[in-house]
Amino acid sequence: MGYLQGDKPITITNLLAMHSEREKITMLTAYDSTMSALLNRCGVETILIGDSLGNVIQGHSSTTPVTVEQMVYHTECVARANTHAFLIADLPFASYGDPVQALDSAAELMRAGADMVKLEGGDWQVEIIQYLVERSVPVCAHLGLLPQSVHLLGGYKVQGKSKDAASHMLEQALACEAAGAQMLVLEAIPSSLGEKITEELHIPTIGIGAGPDCSGQVLVLQDMLGISPGKPPKFVKNFMDGHSSVEAAIKAYVREVKSGKFPGLEHGFAG
Numbered sequence: 414m415g416y417l418q419g420d421k422p423i424t425i426t427n428l429l430a431m432h433s434e435r436e437k438i439t440m441l442t443a444y445d446s447t448m449s450a451l452l453n454r455c456g457v458e459t460i461l462i463g464d465s466l467g468n469v470i471q472g473h474s475s476t477t478p479v480t481v482e483q484m485v486y487h488t489e490c491v492a493r494a495n496t497h498a499f500l501i502a503d504l505p506f507a508s509y510g511d512p513v514q515a516l517d518s519a520a521e522l523m524r525a526g527a528d529m530v531k532l533e534g535g536d537w538q539v540e541i542i543q544y545l546v547e548r549s550v551p552v553c554a555h556l557g558l559l560p561q562s563v564h565l566l567g568g569y570k571v572q573g574k575s576k577d578a579a580s581h582m583l584e585q586a587l588a589c590e591a592a593g594a595q596m597l598v599l600e601a602i603p604s605s606l607g608e609k610i611t612e613e614l615h616i617p618t619i620g621i622g623a624g625p626d627c628s629g630q631v632l633v634l635q636d637m638l639g640i641s642p643g644k645p646p647k648f649v650k651n652f653m654d655g656h657s658s659v660e661a662a663i664k665a666y667v668r669e670v671k672s673g674k675f676p677g678l679e680h681g682f683a684g
């Protein structure tokens with residue numbers, strides 16, 4: 414059964430229960446009210462107001478130009494039409510350099526309607542995660558490919574491929590959980606590592622190119638509708654194929670994530 418039923422908003426307690434009952438969690442990005450309303454109607458449990466809006470809305474080649482003010486604007490747009498879904502908003506690049514700055518930025522996103530904030534990084538963010546959680550800001554961490562570090566990484570590359578890199582990432586995930594993170598996004602890592610991290614943690618993992626064994630899945634909305642320019646990453650499936658409306662495509666995504674049909678083997682990475 415889906416958790417997005419009736420009028421009750423989805424809470425972190427529901428999401429933790431879904432993780433322990435092994436019901437897959439669905440997540441998609443949205444940046445505006447129309448899509449927020451549609452995702453709610455289609456039964457998507459969590460909406461990510463991702464800083465991917467830098468790419469898909471603003472036309473930049475990375476997420477680094479996105480500001481807190483812009484994240485606030487889009488979070489407000491999504492929140493206005495949200496009826497049930499759990500809303501996660503990204504802390505953008507350079508908005509959480511120290512605990513006090515992180516709390517200021519997170520407070521703006523929470524006031525705009527976010528239920529949780531997401532930040533990129535592992536053990537180097539432990540102090541910030543702890544500081545936010547102790548001040549009642551729920552935190553989702555993000556490991557693997559970190560889009561805000563694209564200039565440091567030299568491009569969008571699969572992470573955690575070697576044995577050492579994989580065990581280091583597992584340590585990072587455990588450190589984030591111990592610091593109080595209540596959810597973890599895993600991006601572009603081998604499927605076997607997605608499975609291992611999910612097994613070892615008590616909090617839900619949400620995969621994007623992290624294999625079928627994460628607690629849930631997320632895609633950028635424009636990617637899964639096949640309308641993003643350029644060649645899509647390997648982990649993207651175009652759900653408009655075989656569907657005649659955006660609503661039907663999103664409902665198919667929800668069905669396929671719930672049943673485990675998506676992601677398939679072809680969307681994953683080997684270790």
Ligand code: KIV
Pocket residue numbers: 442461462463464465466503598600621631633
């Ligand atoms: O900004 C975003 O959309 C994200 C997803 C890629 C997980 O962080």
